[in-house]
Amino acid sequence: MIEVQKVSKVFDRYEALQEAQMTIQKGSIYGLIGSNGAGKTTLIKLVAGIYQPDLGRVTIDGHDNFENTKLKQRMFYIPDHPYFLTHYTTKQMAQFYRSIYPNWSQDRYETLVTSFKVNVKKKIHTFSKGWQRQIAFILALATRPEILILDEPLDGLDAVVRKKVKNLLIQDVAEREMTILISSHNLRELEDICDHIGIIHQGKILIEKELDELKSDIHKVQVAYKGEVPEHVIRKLSVLHTEKRGSVFLCIVKGKEEEISELILNTNPVIFDLLPLTLEEIFIYEMGDNGYAIENIMVE
């Protein structure tokens, strides 16, 4: 279990994280989403044990993780720009990781390089961005980590490779109970593989929930009336956002599906639809609620 307890981190007076709280259970796939500059990468580097918290603690199975070699042997971190030693080939990188990761599996490594058709004797920096990322995944999975930390991991990979990588990740979660912390801007990408979601904004974790729970707690309601709109009823709901499209009202409402349905159906609407939101919409409306709304900018 990974626990981030009231962690703050300041860079040269800029407060990147303020008392951030996060808990990741073993075997879970945790998706971290946030606005640009929200502190995602800072938080990830804290969990990876690269940064030291200014305040608070980051622990893995109860042990502080900063510069903790024992713990780091059980985890692998792929940053947003994968890092390889200068002028190394894939084969040399593999030898390097084999010497520091006790769980390294040479079989796995060989299966993976064959299946991804990587020329292991070519210097990694001569590969394209997408290939470098695939090589990073191969090396990561060959270390058989208990915790895998991924910053924007699927960026620059084509659809086939993405599917392949996701499938490999899921196998490791199912079979070895590997824990994954993954950050991404591509919310669709997270939607089908994560079970928990954390939303970070201005250095604070706003929401941390099971994805299904998050989705069942917020709805898109489309409603239309013949006559007057019974505003007193609408006001009883916890509405995040309303929009009027012609005579149809569109609201984003928080709460239980049954309760919302019952309340609205009692007002005899002509049209009534209640839809779940996509993760992307949840993100947009939750952020809007926290003063990070979409503004359509007009340019000349």
Place this chain on the structure above:
Amino acid sequence: MFELDTRSRKPIYEQLVEKLKELIMNEVLKPDEQLPSVRMLAQQLTINPNTIQKAYRELENQGFIYSQKGKGSFVNPSEESKDSEKISAVKGELDRLILEALYLGITVEELIQLVKDKDASKRGGAKGD
């Protein structure tokens, strides 16, 4: 075995529960048949194994499947849960249709008469058999 729509708004967990129920109700999955293991399904569908675990737990709570320690999950042969599920599905459908009928101006009396006629013809048919 089946496909999920990861582009759909519906949570994957809900889709999974519904799909499996459908397969059980239509007896594509036969009573006492073993369900695919969490691992296998996770890999086949490329979805989170924890989500599948959760769906299986929910199906077990609703009485559609039972699990045996170390062996896996199996389809529950009992009819009870399937029937109640079907009944609530039909009721939901009726609800929608009745509302539509009312908006179209069909009167309550007409609807009641329709129901009575159907009931009578069903009884009559049963007698004739």
